[in-house]
Amino acid sequence: MEPVRRIRLQEFKSVTRAFIRYEDLNALLNHCVEGISRAFKVKGCSIMLFDEREKQLFRVSSYGVSEEYLNKGPLPVDEKYSAFVTGEPVFIQDMQNDPRVKYPKDAGKEGIVSMLSVPMKCRDAVSGIIRIYHDESWTLHDDDLDSFCLLAELLGCVVENNGLRNFLEHVKVALGRLPLRMLEGL
Numbered sequence: 001m002e003p004v005r006r007i008r009l010q011e012f013k014s015v016t017r018a019f020i021r022y023e024d025l026n027a028l029l030n031h032c033v034e035g036i037s038r039a040f041k042v043k044g045c046s047i048m049l050f051d052e053r054e055k056q057l058f059r060v061s062s063y064g065v066s067e068e069y070l071n072k073g074p075l076p077v078d079e080k081y082s083a084f085v086t087g088e089p090v091f092i093q094d095m096q097n098d099p100r101v102k103y104p105k106d107a108g109k110e111g112i113v114s115m116l117s118v119p120m121k122c123r124d125a126v127s128g129i130i131r132i133y134h135d136e137s138w139t140l141h142d143d144d145l146d147s148f149c150l151l152a153e154l155l156g157c158v159v160e161n162n163g164l165r166n167f168l169e170h171v172k173v174a175l176g177r178l179p180l181r182m183l184e185g186l
Contacts, residue, residue: 036130042134057075064133
C-alpha cells in the first residue's frame, strides 16, 4: 500500500501554534492530544512523561482512547525497541501480530490497528513519548514521520522549559525568604 500523507501544513501549523499560546502545561498537553487526533484523523493520542525517581513513564494526557486501555498495565521503558530508550520513533503497523506489542488483545479490543511512538526530546535528552493510535492499517509516509518527530521535539522543549521555569520560580521564592544580609554577596 502506498503511503498517504496525513499531515498538511495547515493542520501542522494549528497544532504547533498552540505551543506558544498556552501558559498552562496541562491545558497545552490536552490541546495537543486532541489536536493531533482531530487534525491528522487518527483514532487517538497520548502523551507520557518519564519520572526519573520512579523510573516509569506516566500518562499525563490522552484523547480518543479509553481509560480501560490506557490502564491495561505497566509501560516498560527498558525494552530495546522502546522509543523512549532508543530515542528513535517506533512504528507498529499491525498491533495484533507484532511481537513487540505487550498487550495485543487489549489493542484489538480497543480497535487499535497501528501505533506510532515518538520520543519527546530537548537537546537529545528524552523526557517522554507521544503515542499516536490509528484504527486503520496505516502505511506511514516519511514526511509525516518527520513532522510527528518535529512536533515531539517541540513539545519536549516546551516541557523542559516549563520544568525549568517551575524550578526558577521555587528558587525565586526561596531567595525571597532569605535574610537580606545573606543576599548581599550574590
